[in-house]
Amino acid sequence: MRDISRQNYSVIQGDSLQITNTKAYDRILINPPFENLADIDHVQHSYDFLKSKGRLVAVMSASPFFRKDKKAVQFREWLVELNAEIHDLPDNSFKGSGTGVNTKIIVIDKPDTNEGNDTDENPFVCANFDDKQESRRDRLDERAANASQKSTALWEQGHKMAEVIPFGQPILIGHHSEKSDRNYRAKFCAKFDKSMEESTKAGQLSDKATSVGTGGIASDDPQAIKKLRAKLIELEATQTRMKSANKAIKQNDNEALTRLGFNDKTIEALNTEDFAGRTGFASYQLTNNGAEIRRLKKRIESIENLRDRDPINHESDELKVFIEDGRIHFDFKNGKPAEAVRAKIKSYSFKFSRYSDTWVRKVTGSALNITPTVIKEIESTLKE
Helix, strand or coil, rough: HHHHHHHHCCCHHHHHHHHCCCEEEEEEECCCCCHHHHHHCCCCCCCCCCEEEEEEEEECCCCHCCCCCHHHHHHHHHHHHCCCEEEECCCCHHHHHHHCCCCCEEEEEEECEEEEEEHHHCCCCCHHHHHHHHHHHHHHHHHHHHHHHHHHHHHHHHHHHHHCCCCCCCCCCCCHHHHHHHHHHHHHHHHHHHHHHHHHHHHHHHHHHHHHCCCCCCCCCCCCHHHHHHHHHHHHHHHHHHHHHHHHHCCCCCCHHCCCCCCCHHHHHCCCCCCCCCCCCCCCHHHHHHHHHHHHHHHHHHHCCCCCCCCCCEECCCCEEEEEECEEEEEEECCCCCHHHHHHHHHHHHHHHHHHEEEEEEEEHHHHHHHHHHHHHHHHHHCC
16 A cells, blocks of 8 residues: 555545545446445445546446345446446456355446437437337327227128118028029128128237337337346346356255345245256256347347448439438439339338338348448449
């Protein structure tokens, strides 16, 4: 400590949680105590001393990342909001200090308070994603209501037509009325059939409206990375918890299982052998969860790389190509293109959007890679 003082560093000794000075720092490195989730308190307290665009690096125990109590859950949510990086340290990293606790490295970059949210201006995301989701849900609900009303009207029309025929009245075979009677009955039966079709359609549209926004995390959602990181943190917490539970079971340490948040019934189930004589969490559970963790990490990396790419901007006398709201747009300046051009752009999975009056395709890595080829072929076709 004396050596540090001689190098003109300011040394403050004491409980860091009691420090309330307003000085801000560019970089903060901490290795706080782990007991009773004290590391959470130290990390959040230290964050307050960061300058704008500053970085905090902390060594933490694994406990805050798998415990289910309110403090740990809220801390994980806080990390997600800050887009924190979380890295596992090797097992027994602190064995030399007399502890075998699992540990992690946390990296938090404080946002630049003078800049806006770059995500909102990124053409690779849909800035009004939630509004568009709500609009789509409303359109589907409206179509479902219209189909339901049409179904009811057709059923009432068919029923009214059927009432004309006395109950039990057969078709008079060979009578001069046979043909007209059959035709009449076919008409109201068709009404009933059409009514059932519209009723089925209404149900399908209603289901679609209900499912909007529940089919996973869309890459053009401005909050996609944040949502994926939140999911990743919970999966990693589950993985750590399962590993810790299996370790405790091998050591016959039920108190450790209780500290991990398991109730008595779950502890009893974990200690009960399965058909193969195994206890604890099965290896396939750890394997499957680990595979999902790796998949999410790759997807986060993929989306980050996608959003860092240069947007496409192309303009000629007849064609303008640009990226907006997470879509690649082909805008034909002279109106509806010829059939050959439409066939060509459709072959590359572009669809006409009546809302933007352009041909669009969702931005993906493969879509960006193929777009220069599409532009070249479309321009060539336009000149023919």
